[in-house]
Amino acid sequence: MNNIFKLVSNYFRMFFAKIFKNSKRKLATYTIAIIVLIVGLVFSFIFTLLSYYNISNAIKLEVPEIAIYSFATTMIMFAFVLIITESGNNMKATDEELLLSLPINKRDIVISKILYYLLFDFLLVLIVLFPSYILYYVMVKGTSFIFVLRGLLQLIALTLFASGISGILSCLLILATKKFKYSKVIQTVFNMALIITFAIVYLGFMLVSQNVSYASKIYDLAIMQFFKNFMLYGGITNYLIICIIPIVLFSISVIIRSKSLGKNITTYHSKKIECNYTPSKISKDLFVKELNNYMSIPIYVTNTIMGPILTLMLAIVILISGKNSFISMIEAIIASGYEGPMPSGIMPVVIKNFDVTIIFVMFLMQVLAPTTASSISIEGKKIWILKAHPISYKDVFKAKIKVNFMVNLFPAVLTSIFLSLALKNFWYIPLLLAISLLLVLLSSIIGLIANLLFPKLSWESEVEPVKQGISVLLTMGIDFCLIAIPLLFYFVLNITNTYLFFGIIILIYTLCVLILSKLLYTKGVKLYNEI
Incomplete structure (x- = not known):
């Protein structure tokens, strides 16, 4: 554990040293950091605004639990995105030989490398999704602060789950394509297939969410019910599931990556002895x-x-759904911010712009x-x-x-x-x-x-x-x-x-x-x- 902490802290020291090493460009670096922070806050505000709309509507319907289904859906989508973006990373690094020459366990090397990248993903998830749980705690009367802590645990589990799945997929894909000449291209095509699959699922969800009866069927799915029950009631069984499954998947990913660390995975050898040159x-x-x-x-x-x-x-x-459905959603979001009727002059401006x-x-x-x-x-x-x-x-x-x-x-x-x-x-x-x-x-x-x-x-x-x-x-x-x-x-x-x-x-x-x-x-x- 001590080696893992030292390696992770060293990675972060190197990361910040590379950013601020050039004193002549410190002003530009700080400017970039401010711009990125502003962009991140804008995206966080957008997701928080959508959560506010969902919670307000759920409160008006006197069923605040509906908002939790929305949180769960967003979280699942984020998990899918993290799996796609990380599955292309085989964790092959240029410092492997150096690390393997040190008296450090292979497992510690792999865990530290994964944790380093995982913390960046967790920071993104925390900025975008965590405010929704705080908002629910503030807006829904009678909600215990334990709800916020469960939300934090859920986001940690999400990041570990996505890291474990992406690591397993990446390693299995490398093993399956290692004998092919264009193994990297095959891996890229697989990742593109994942992106297209996600896009189709995203498209389907956006269309289904326009229909209340179809949306209710999605909310009846076992995984949605699990997330709702965990957030509202906790329970030992739910805690065990939310903790054990991500940890097991993460551990399997670490074991597989540890086995391949330092080994030349590619086994393709060309039998071609002539070189064709075409100007x-x-x-x-x-x-x-x-x-x-x-x-x-x-x-x-x-x-x-x-x-x-x-x-x-x-x-x-x-x-497919028409712009009027989106305008109606915007109208509902704006109306949720008013206790009484919404001012009549707002919607004409929304429609115009x-x-x-x-x-x-x-x-x-x-x-x-x-x-x-x-x-x-x-x-x-x-x-x-x-x-x-x-x-x-x-x-x-x-x-x-x-x-x-x-x-x-x-x-x-x-x-x-x-x-x-x-x-x-x-x-x-x-x-x-x-x-x-x-x-x-x-x-x-x-x-x-x-x-x-x-x-x-x-x-x-x-x-x-x-x-x-x-x-x-x-x-x-x-x-x-x-x-x-x-x-x-x-x-x-x-x-x-x-x-x-x-x-x-x-x-x-x-x-x-x-x-x-x-x-x-x-x-x-x-x-x-x-x-």
Whole structure:
């Protein structure tokens, strides 16, 4: 246990040292931290607001327990997301040989590594989901504080459960594909299948939740009843289940990973003795190389493609259920904040601004995690190979941008079309397409510049550059501002002509693309040469 604590604390010291090691960029680092904190608080506020709506409605119906079903559903969805995003991480690290040379048990090495990454996931879950339990305790009379503690225990169990399942899936998938030439690609395809499955489940739940009779059938499921009974009544059996199952799964994951620690898992050997060489353009080869590198890192794919896919699914939900159902939900949320009748002037404002708001929210979901934000860092210490070749920096930059454009192109086009049809405005299609594609390009350039400013070449696992890199957080913050600032001006200036507004946004984003492209090919080149 002492070794585990030392290793975990050392990982965190290294994490913060890497962030604040450059004294010249401390101001930028603190600014990024503030932006990320604000973005996190915004998402926490959104989930808390939805919880407030659910609790208020449940209280009005005199059945506050209904809100717990909503908490359970959100928690299950989060578990699914954590399993998907973590199952691509095989925990293969560059410090394995060093750690194995020390007098430390393999099990302690594995547990410390898992706990290090698990704590980041738990922090996210805590920020987003935990306020809901506090809100229930405050709003529902007669609720004991033990309810909040049970909620905390439930979130800990959720994180352990997701970590255990993802670890087992990851190890089993590696063992099943180790004899194949394209084992990493197969693992990536499997993760994409998980994402699509989650998207379908998410789509189904969003549609079913619109129908009270169908929703009640979901609430009657054994797992939903278990969560309700545990939160309200506790019980020794429920406590044992909520504790034992995650711990057992986590332990199995640790055992499997300990067995494979330090071993070369891949057993594929090519029997081909001839090398076929076909000359082609450098730009094409670089793009293929970037695409292969992207597809060979499952966690890279899952963390960058989930946003576009979920955005597309949400557009389909709005198209099928209609925007009026969403407006009704917003009306119910606002009404829940008033003890008496809601002021009559609120809903006309909501209806007037609904189209623009939902469009920009979906834009945000789509571009929040571009591949370019970690495309330099993911090269690692092998980047010198790329720089040693007589390759133009323009070709390198373009290849990395093309990959992100390819990942987002198909979802962006379909989302723009479906959303325009859902909002019953055919003229939105070209406008949304233009804004969406410009945002993808703009986000790609921002991500690449951010990664050139804050490259993370020394990493132990792909998780670090993909999920914990400063450039990733900086890109998320800037992308958030790119969406939020125009939306804020739309509300403040009380713009009535949406076509004019979208036209101005297209011009502004085009100008930003031109300016940042110039910056990329001047300042970015210097940063690239300094790496």
